[in-house]
Amino acid sequence: MKLEKPVTGGPCWTELGTSDMEAAKRFYADLFGWRPGTGPREKAGGYTVAHLGDAEVAAFLPLFQESQPVAWNVAFSVTDADAAAEAVRNAGGSVIAPPRDIFDAGRLTVARDPGGAVFQMWQPGSFSGAGLFNAAGSLGWVELLTRAPESVTDFYTKVFGWTVHASEQYTQWGIDGADFGGMVEMGDGFPHEVPSHWLPYFAVEDVDTTADAATRAGGSVLMEPTSVPDGPRIAVLKDPQGALFGIHVAGQEG
Structure with missing residues (x-):
């Protein structure tokens, strides 16, 4: 992505809801070199x-x-979570979890777009x-993978003011022309x-090597490593608990 840090309207965080915390931590530590940290938020x-x-x-x-799927979640930065929740409703989306304070860290709300994402x-x-x-491992x-490209394009431009390069x-x-993500229509x-x-897509030094490592660690490859015309080399993987995520070559953002 062409963003180097979180900005208003852009992606700021990603978190994995998983059925096996310890196994997930081992898998991603081996794959990306992540180190589980400690701090007040970990007590929650x-x-x-x-x-x-x-x-x-x-x-x-x-x-x-029990009904919660194993999945990666993507968060976007806003200046006012309550106003953003109202903007979601006004644009045709829905609010799943109303805004709430997370200690002093910030204020979180969970929403669904008109296409169901x-x-x-x-x-x-x-x-x-x-x-x-954008660095390897981050x-x-x-x-966005969606079956309703037209309605969600209108929705996200209203809620976040995103620019669209189609x-x-x-x-x-x-954000003001600095691309951070994309959209794929889910066809047949x-x-x-x-x-x-x-x-979410995480940057890696070598897509093929990382895909092989994921398989050896108990994951699987859903989309084999592919070189996008005029774009990076990418793949889509599944971790051992079933969460999907993408990888792409570091240094080829946006």
Whole structure:
């Protein structure tokens, strides 16, 4: 992505809701070199922050309901979580979890777009989001997979004011033209039971090597390493508990 740090309207954080915290921490530590950290937020329901060097880059949390899927969640930064929740409703989305304070770290709300994809909105307090973007092992791109491209494009531009760079092949989202993510229409090739969702992509030094390492560690490859025309080399993986995530070559953002 062309963002180097969290900014208002852009992605600021990603966290994994998982059925096996210890296994997930081992898998991503081996894959990306993450180090589980300690701090006051980790005392809340098992929430654990992953570090890359000194930077906070992602988090793990246990599932709190049987119906909750194992999945990565993407959060976008807002200046006012309550106003953002109202903007979601006015634009045709819905609020799943109303705004609430997370200690002094910030204020969080969870929403769903008109196509069904769930996302988070984060009003920073003492915590603004990831301390590193685009470097190997950190968040480098976010992608929306949806069956309702027209309605969600209207929705996100209204809620966040995103700029849209669209071609016949791909649509990219940006903040004042600085692209940070994209959108893929879910056609007939996607199983009907797979819902619309946001997918984080993590930067890596070598996509093929990382995909092989994920398989050896008990994960699987959903989309084989592919070189995008005029773009990076990418792959989509599944961790041992079933969470999907993408990888792409570091240094080829946006």
